[in-house]
Amino acid sequence: MTKHLRSSKPLNPDKRYLGHQERFSFPLASNRGRLILDVFAVDVTGEVFASLSDKASGVSTAGFLEKTVLPVYVRRGIRLRAVQTDAGSEFSKGHFRDLLEREQITQVILAPGGSSGVSPSETFTRAFYAEFCDMGRLIKRYRSASDLRGDFDIWLSAFNSQRKLKRRLI
Structure with a gap:
């Protein structure tokens, strides 16, 4: 059975096997x-992996993890062992x-406001x-995810x- 830890519980300190997954929505x-x-x-x-989609045609959080993230770990010969998420419903679905x-x-559910510092996915x-946003909305020239995709891929x-x-300079 999958373990679901709260952020206060100890986690393997080897961070090669840990990632942060989040989902954001922009008007x-x-x-x-x-x-x-x-x-x-x-x-x-x-390093960040990201996917853009319109709400109507969006990939599920599981689909994103399975089709975008896990294949990279497999190619690198590393097994993802833990993913940190918030307690949102998209991460509790079957x-x-x-x-x-x-x-x-293992899913590590971060308590709201309980994380020390900003997660890498939040920084991204x-x-x-x-x-890409202005006054809380996507810049007007982008009318859909497909309009944004080319610029986004270059920026990512x-x-x-x-x-x-x-990282090399540190």
Whole structure:
């Protein structure tokens, strides 16, 4: 059975096996719907995997983890052992829990406001917000996730490259 820990419980200190997963929603300009941003940040490197979708065509949190994140861990020969999430309903649904159980991944549920510092996925999302949003909405030239995707992919690559460079300098 999958373990679901609260952030106050001890966790294996080897952060190669830990990541943060979050889901954010942004309104599109002119009330044309919402944009879903799924984010997974690798704890030890700060590397971010992200996916954009329109609310109507969005991938589930389990689908994002299974199709985007886990294959990268497999290619690198590392098994994801724990994922930190908030207590949102998207992380308590059956499909997400079934995936964690099948892959033997522990879910660590972060208490609201109880995290020490800002998670890597929050840092990423704040940078996304600063780059692509204005007054709480996506910049007007982006009318859908597909309009944003090209610029976003270039920006995400630059974001991860910048994080990689910072890690080398430390």
